[in-house]
Amino acid sequence: xxxxxxxxxxxxxxxxxxxxxxxxxxxxxxxxxxxxxxxxxxxxxxxxxxxxxxxxxxxxxxxxxxxxxxxxxxxxxxxxxxxxxxxxxxxxxxxxxxxxxxxxxxxxxxxxxxxxxxxxxxxxxxxxxxxxxxxxxxxxxxxxxxxxxxxxxxxxxxxxxxxxxxxxxxxxxxxxxxxxxxxxxxxxxxxxxxxxxxxxxxxxxxxxxxxxxxxxxxxxxxxxxxxxxxxxxxxxxxxxxxxxxxxxxxxxxxxxxxxxxxxxxxxxxxxxxxxxxxxxxxxxxxxxxxxxxxxxxxxxxxxxxxxxxxxxxxxxxxxxxxxxxxxxxxxxxxxxxxxxxxxxxxxxxxxxxxxxxxxxxxxxxxxxxxxxxxxxxxxxxxxxxxxxx
Amino acid sequence: xxxxxxxxxxxxxxxxxxxxxxxxxxxxxxxxxxxxxxxxxxxxxxxxxxxxxxxxxxxxxxxxxxxxxxxxxxxxxxxxxxxxxxxxxxxxxxxxxxxxxxxxxxxxxxxxxxxxxxxxxxxxxxxxxxxxxxxxxxxxxxxxxxxxxxxxxxxxxxxxxxxxxxxxxxxxxxxxxxxxxxxxxxxxxxxxxxxxxxxxxxxxxxxxxxxxx
Numbered sequence: 001x002x003x004x005x006x007x008x009x010x011x012x013x014x015x016x017x018x019x020x021x022x023x024x025x026x027x028x029x030x031x032x033x034x035x036x037x038x039x040x041x042x043x044x045x046x047x048x049x050x051x052x053x054x055x056x057x058x059x060x061x062x063x064x065x066x067x068x069x070x071x072x073x074x075x076x077x078x079x080x081x082x083x084x085x086x087x088x089x090x091x092x093x094x095x096x097x098x099x100x101x102x103x104x105x106x107x108x109x110x111x112x113x114x115x116x117x118x119x120x121x122x123x124x125x126x127x128x129x130x131x132x133x134x135x136x137x138x139x140x141x142x143x144x145x146x147x148x149x150x151x152x153x154x155x156x157x158x159x160x161x162x163x164x165x166x167x168x169x170x171x172x173x174x175x176x177x178x179x180x181x182x183x184x185x186x187x188x189x190x191x192x193x194x195x196x197x198x199x200x201x202x203x204x205x206x207x208x209x210x211x212x213x214x215x216x217x218x219x220x221x222x223x224x225x226x227x228x229x230x231x232x233x234x235x236x237x238x239x240x241x242x243x244x245x246x247x248x249x250x251x252x253x254x255x256x257x258x259x260x261x262x263x264x265x266x267x268x269x270x271x272x273x274x275x276x277x278x279x280x281x282x283x284x285x286x287x288x289x290x291x292x293x294x295x296x297x298x299x300x301x302x303x304x305x306x307x308x309x310x311x312x313x314x315x316x317x318x319x320x321x322x323x324x325x326x327x328x329x330x331x332x333x334x335x336x337x338x339x340x341x342x343x344x345x346x347x348x349x350x351x352x353x354x355x356x357x358x359x360x361x362x363x364x365x366x367x368x369x370x371x372x373x374x375x376x377x378x379x380x381x382x383x384x385x386x387x388x389x
Numbered sequence: 390x391x392x393x394x395x396x397x398x399x400x401x402x403x404x405x406x407x408x409x410x411x412x413x414x415x416x417x418x419x420x421x422x423x424x425x426x427x428x429x430x431x432x433x434x435x436x437x438x439x440x441x442x443x444x445x446x447x448x449x450x451x452x453x454x455x456x457x458x459x460x461x462x463x464x465x466x467x468x469x470x471x472x473x474x475x476x477x478x479x480x481x482x483x484x485x486x487x488x489x490x491x492x493x494x495x496x497x498x499x500x501x502x503x504x505x506x507x508x509x510x511x512x513x514x515x516x517x518x519x520x521x522x523x524x525x526x527x528x529x530x531x532x533x534x535x536x537x538x539x540x541x542x543x544x545x546x547x548x549x550x551x552x553x554x555x556x557x558x559x560x561x562x563x564x565x566x567x568x569x570x571x572x573x574x575x576x577x578x579x580x581x582x583x584x585x586x587x588x589x590x591x592x593x594x595x596x597x598x599x600x601x602x
Contacts, residue, residue: 117488119541120541127490129490191450192453192457192493192496194453195450196457199406240569240586242448242449243448244450245449245450246447246448246451277569278569299569303586326570327574363539363540363541
């Protein structure tokens with residue numbers, strides 16, 4: 001069975017030959033291990049005094065041409081590495097949300113600020129460093145919002161190429177420059193102030209949500225035009241022991257947008273997957289009500305019980321995940337531990353279908369070899385009918 | 390007097406940010422001691438919020454909002470407060486470990502610890518083990534709270550625990566860890582003393598350690 005059919009059948013609750021696999025993106029360390037490291041590391045390039053000088057002086061000007069071009073190459077490498085590892089499906093991302101403002105700072109168009117940092121493996125990564133929108137005036141004058149049509153055009157171009165090159169070897173779950181509406185707002189105004197914004201700045205919050213919805217909608221349609229069979233949306237709604245906000249409020253604020261977005265995707269015959277970190281137990285009914293086909297929302301370090309979710313919602317949405325990145329897919333685990341956990345997941349979640357085994361998240365510390373061990377275990381023990389003692 | 394303090398408790402518990410300053414001002418106008426406003430009004434209000442969080446009525450955003458309500462009130466109280474009047478349960482050094490700059494969880498823990506009578510020394514984010522050791526020596530603190538979101542940075546926790554051991558402070562200094570990538574297993578692996586799953590649990594753990602001292 002080819003990977004695309006295996007994945008789509010799984011979403012539709014139809015029989016498949018084995019438990020399918022999904023890769024929750026790979027970061028630089030992992031794809032360098034798969035594809036080979038570049039001759040000069042990103043860290044060396046970005047910590048070079050000349051690069052620093054250029055970025056400090058002309059960061060905004062060179063951002064779109066030099067920086068984004070380089071980033072787009074990395075996005076393709078991520079896809080290529082996931083395909084070469086042999087995953088049935090993968091997270092294909094194009095992220096054109098950033099502008100570099102100096103050698104250590106990037107700004108996301110939706111209002112948040114990030115620090116550029118070494119990842120410990122010779123590559124550069126970024127970490128959220130705080131909100132960019134602190135006042136009503138900041139909101140009104142925020143200069144980084146993109147033209148959604150331009151984003152859509154770029155998304156189409158990138159994903160058309162990716163589908164042509166890799167689309168027959170793996171089912172591409174596409175995400176194009178659109179982060180979750182809730183998480184974008186949270187990053188833009190800061191979590192500490194978000195409840196106050198929601199309470200006191202209702203009109204601005206509404207406009208913010210509408211802007212994000214338009215970007216999601218247009219980039220989704222562009223990806224579908226390019227041939228992407230599954231849209232994946234990330235929106236972290238929870239932390240390790242529960243939802244960040246009251247689920248009722250989450251539904252009231254963000255539900256209508258997501259319902260419209262998902263309906264538009266379904267109208268084009270494409271599947272929709274929702275990713276959320278943390279313990280989403282109290283949110284699953286809500287997210288399913290929005291219309292998703294699958295969820296990648298079972299972080300192993302949170303309190304969510306993936307096995308219980310299989311019993312409760314297993315016939316309503318496909319469960320994607322199961323393999324932890326906090327220990328199992330790190331240098332600290334053994335191959336035997338990975339195989340044991342994969343067998344346990346397949347034995348419990350495989351029967352009845354609607355289960356795609358996957359790392360629960362991407363992480364710069366995941367060794368490619370551990371992903372290979374995970375995949376080999378699925379190939380060995382994941383064939384239907386499941387027969388693991 | 391009691392009625393006014395109950396109103397302060399209720400305003401915090403009901404997250405009424407627009408009412409809190411007026412109520413605290415009324416307390417001060419009625420000559421209620423600032424320390425009583427903190428202990429009988431604000432801390433009790435936060436206790437109620439914590440209970441609602443634990444029983445699932447409130448969520449993390451509500452905890453944060455309660456913190457914002459308290460922040461509205463504190464300048465009024467601080468202006469009239471003699472620091473010596475407040476009972477302190479001990480100093481807690483808080484830090485996000487080296488290589489990690491996520492601070493939301495740490496800040497919430499800090500806010501709750503302060504409101505619960507601890508003196509919080511917040512070293513910020515991306516804090517090296519050396520900086521934590523220096524702070525321990527300078528402040529004489531016996532509690533350390535370490536936050537880590539990124540799995541890649543958990544090695545820092547072990548470095549800090551080892552530094553504390555090497556300095557001969559293992560029996561006197563308690564290290565509590567929390568954050569997205571932390572767990573009981575990680576606590577064991579890194580040799581920390583306790584793991585707090587939520588900010589409210591972290592306060593319970595530090596209260597327990599404080600009572601043992």
